[in-house]
Amino acid sequence: MSEKGTRRGEFTLIAELFAPLSKGASGALGLADDVALIDVSPGCHLVTTTDTLIAGVHFRESDPPETIARKALRVNLSDLAAKGAQPIGFLQALSLNDSITDAYIERYVAGLAVDVQEFGIPLLGGDTTSGPGPLTITITAFGEVEKGSALLRSGARPGDIVGVTGTIGDGAVGLACLNATLDLPTALAEHAIARYRIPQPRLAIGRALKGLATACLDISDGLVADVGHLSEASDVAIVLDRESVPLSPAVRAAITADADWWDVVLGGGDDYELAFTLPPERVPALETLAAKFKFPLTVIGTVSAERGKGVTVTSGGKLVPVSRTGYRHR
Amino acid sequence: MSEKGTRRGEFTLIAELFAPLSKGASGALGLADDVALIDVSPGCHLVTTTDTLIAGVHFRESDPPETIARKALRVNLSDLAAKGAQPIGFLQALSLNDSITDAYIERYVAGLAVDVQEFGIPLLGGDTTSGPGPLTITITAFGEVEKGSALLRSGARPGDIVGVTGTIGDGAVGLACLNATLDLPTALAEHAIARYRIPQPRLAIGRALKGLATACLDISDGLVADVGHLSEASDVAIVLDRESVPLSPAVRAAITADADWWDVVLGGGDDYELAFTLPPERVPALETLAAKFKFPLTVIGTVSAERGKGVTVTSGGKLVPVSRTGYRHR
Numbered sequence: 031m032s033e034k035g036t037r038r039g040e041f042t043l044i045a046e047l048f049a050p051l052s053k054g055a056s057g058a059l060g061l062a063d064d065v066a067l068i069d070v071s072p073g074c075h076l077v078t079t080t081d082t083l084i085a086g087v088h089f090r091e092s093d094p095p096e097t098i099a100r101k102a103l104r105v106n107l108s109d110l111a112a113k114g115a116q117p118i119g120f121l122q123a124l125s126l127n128d129s130i131t132d133a134y135i136e137r138y139v140a141g142l143a144v145d146v147q148e149f150g151i152p153l154l155g156g157d158t159t160s161g162p163g164p165l166t167i168t169i170t171a172f173g174e175v176e177k178g179s180a181l182l183r184s185g186a187r188p189g190d191i192v193g194v195t196g197t198i199g200d201g202a203v204g205l206a207c208l209n210a211t212l213d214l215p216t217a218l219a220e221h222a223i224a225r226y227r228i229p230q231p232r233l234a235i236g237r238a239l240k241g242l243a244t245a246c247l248d249i250s251d252g253l254v255a256d257v258g259h260l261s262e263a264s265d266v267a268i269v270l271d272r273e274s275v276p277l278s279p280a281v282r283a284a285i286t287a288d289a290d291w292w293d294v295v296l297g298g299g300d301d302y303e304l305a306f307t308l309p310p311e312r313v314p315a316l317e318t319l320a321a322k323f324k325f326p327l328t329v330i331g332t333v334s335a336e337r338g339k340g341v342t343v344t345s346g347g348k349l350v351p352v353s354r355t356g357y358r359h360r
Numbered sequence: 361m362s363e364k365g366t367r368r369g370e371f372t373l374i375a376e377l378f379a380p381l382s383k384g385a386s387g388a389l390g391l392a393d394d395v396a397l398i399d400v401s402p403g404c405h406l407v408t409t410t411d412t413l414i415a416g417v418h419f420r421e422s423d424p425p426e427t428i429a430r431k432a433l434r435v436n437l438s439d440l441a442a443k444g445a446q447p448i449g450f451l452q453a454l455s456l457n458d459s460i461t462d463a464y465i466e467r468y469v470a471g472l473a474v475d476v477q478e479f480g481i482p483l484l485g486g487d488t489t490s491g492p493g494p495l496t497i498t499i500t501a502f503g504e505v506e507k508g509s510a511l512l513r514s515g516a517r518p519g520d521i522v523g524v525t526g527t528i529g530d531g532a533v534g535l536a537c538l539n540a541t542l543d544l545p546t547a548l549a550e551h552a553i554a555r556y557r558i559p560q561p562r563l564a565i566g567r568a569l570k571g572l573a574t575a576c577l578d579i580s581d582g583l584v585a586d587v588g589h590l591s592e593a594s595d596v597a598i599v600l601d602r603e604s605v606p607l608s609p610a611v612r613a614a615i616t617a618d619a620d621w622w623d624v625v626l627g628g629g630d631d632y633e634l635a636f637t638l639p640p641e642r643v644p645a646l647e648t649l650a651a652k653f654k655f656p657l658t659v660i661g662t663v664s665a666e667r668g669k670g671v672t673v674t675s676g677g678k679l680v681p682v683s684r685t686g687y688r689h690r
Contacts (some may be wrong), residue, residue: 057405062593063513064439064577067405067505073386075397076406078484080500082453084491109394123412123453123498154408161414163493168453170410170500175397183393247394263392 039132040158047139048122050152054150066154068118074174076118079109081254085164090208095134096141097227098167103145104229105250106171108302111236114181114246115173117149122156125166149233181239181246182304186264190236190244190307192331194315195232198253199281200225202298203291206284218280225278229302235327236304238319243306252299254352257331258341260305267338270331272296272345296352301332305334369462369489377469378452378483385449385482386464396484397556398448404504406448408550409439415494420538425464426471428497433475433578436501438632442578444511444570445503447479447563452486453683455496479563509630511576513568516594520574521663523646525562525633528583530555532628533621536614544619548610555608559632565657566634568649573636582629584682587661590635597668600661602626602675626673626682637663 044061052058057067070076083102093101103120110117122142126135146152154172156314159329186192206212207219214222232248239246245264249256253275261268272292277285284291308316313329320327343350374391381387387397402404413432415421423431424527433450440447454464476482484502516522534556536542537549544552562578569576575594580585591598602622609616614621625646638646643659650657673680 059512059514062589063443063512065407065409065443065445067407067510069405069507070400073497075399077395077397078451078500078502079395080451080487080498082455082487082489083500084455084489084493087489089493112391113393113395121408121410121500123410125412125414125493125496125498155410157410157412157498159412159414159417161417161457161494163414163496164491166455166491166493166496168410168412168487168498170408170451170453172408175686177399180395180397182389184389259392359488 031304043135043158047135049144051143051153053152055154058152058154058250061155062146066121068154068172070174073177075177075180076140077110077113077115077173077175077180078170079106080168080170081105081109081131082166082168084166086105091212093227095138099138099141100145100228102167102169103142104231105302106169107149107231107233108229108248108250110171110173111231111233112304113175114179114236114240114247115153115175116237117233118172118174120172121170123168124156124158125163126158126160127162130165155176179240181236183245183247183263185245186260186266186307186333187244188266188333188335188337189310190318191310191313191329192257192268192270192305192307192333192334193327193329194276194303194305195235195325195327197276197281197326198301198303199295199298200278201229201300202294203281203284205300206294212284214280214283218283221278221282223347226300229300230300232304235323235325240304242312242315245309246304246306249301249303249305251298252297253301253305254296254341254343257305261341263337265339268331268341270341270343272343272350274328274330276326276328277318293353350357362375373465373488375491378463381483382472382475383482385484385618388482388484391485396451398484398502404506405510407440407443407445407503407505407510408500409436410500411435411439412496412497412498414496423557425468426542427666429468429471430475430558432497432499434559434561435632436499437479437563438559438578438580439559440501440503441563441566442511442576442634443505444509444566445505446567447481448502449482449484450502451484452501453498454486454488455565456488456490457492457495460495471570473572497576503526507599509570511566511573513575513577513590513593516575516596516663518588518596518663518665519640520637520663521640521643521659522587522598522600522663523657523659524606524635525655525657527606527608527611527656528631528633529625529628530608531559531630533611535630536624542614543608544613548613551608552610556630559630561632562634565653565655569636572645573638576634576636579631579633579635581628582627583631583635583671584671586627587635590637591669595607595669597659597664598671599664600671600673602673602680604609604658604660606656606658623683
């Protein structure tokens, strides 16, 4: 994690802007050493995940730097949430370029600071480089989970139900609003855009799903694509009921105006909700959880009783083709 | 660590090329989940470090993909070595672009596979993305070290001696040979180029220095710059004796031809040797270690008895100016 001297003011950047984000974390060594030291609670695995966000690919270059930073951190926290893990800290590898001003970085760090505080997750280290490419942010997040209790993609069993947290499609609809391919009333558009820019990692619900869910993952590439990953890892076939998919008023408005938006809702991404499976007899426990969290946990499908693979979507008992699969995050 | 669908064949890439690199590591979850699970030995810290290498910035675009991969991993292992840590595994965030062919990636993975084998360090997970920028490799490496025994940058004490492993300046001289700004006999040039392309993380020596050294770091930005980091973190002043700096025949030849190459040797980078401090009474133990490893461990300077900051270089008792400080890795 030595900081290569390819950009003026890089060491100052670290000392003045990044080091305060490591406050209270002795293992960060003040961001002044080569490494970070992490201690894991007895009986726990360390859980780690890394995600790269590239300007113009995974976010819009015109997005506010504050929300870019928060999204970069949150998509990683969402992966920890999906495993039922408790966050510990994170590393940040930041590749800047000459067009990025100090003022831009200050706004970026201000956004990051909000989430460092909100999630109680310190910056433990990183690497700041500079190159000719677009702004590239690779965050590696760390958490811990009791051994044997991590929610994996591979545990779904025939006969399980499939559930999701929150509402689906907001991120993709928000992006459409930003790209002006969809026109929604202002309040609805603002809700969807906020969902696109600042995903909510479902950490508390993820932890509560341990012992209840048989498999879990977060929805980043799109509901159908990610449930497909779960189906593949668990070697089961999954049927989703389109009319059961929980929708926000913004997404409902888009679909009411034009049913073609279903494709974006089911095939789009940036939801960062959790999709999970559990045996039908645990549905009452799921309802209790939803009541406790005052948050929607919705059954949207089933794992087929017979072995198989893949995801099919039905509506009113009829098969629905889902044409959009390769998701673009901008 | 969900794999964004921005590149055709990405999932195939992971399944066919990357997954074999995770062999034997159950915590990698077959590279098919969102996270990796890591277990740390009782009584140990997890040690983690991340470094980004950008094509055209940290390596030459014309470097062989095999050595690019190995260098990306090894610069991280070098950070673990400097702390006295034992490697556990690594994550790889790879940002590709449209000009990178499958054949290129196959060569890259073949190189990585050599080092996965050599260092017994499995790939635990990652993120593969694609964008318009240059090939960008961010590796996050994990190791473990007994609590209380990590070699930090901050432990140097007044009166300590300063030592280094191996020889200094080979990487920078190798780069000069590649860039044709230096002409050396073929065998010497080849040695220096190999040192530039495939650094040797001093893992065994790093571990052996625990309990002996008071501070340690690896030399990536250049001897004077990195000893400067040690000086700053330890709040001590350091004096290096230029004539004591150990040189390979290649570097010796460059300096003999033109003493100006001293600037490149002292101010250049990509050495990936260790610089460390220890009390003078431990020098005999250091000599024993050098004999045991059959590897040069050389005293090159001292920590001033009085408090202070910064690094000065002397030659024959006279101050030597070191003009080159901002190192370019290509």
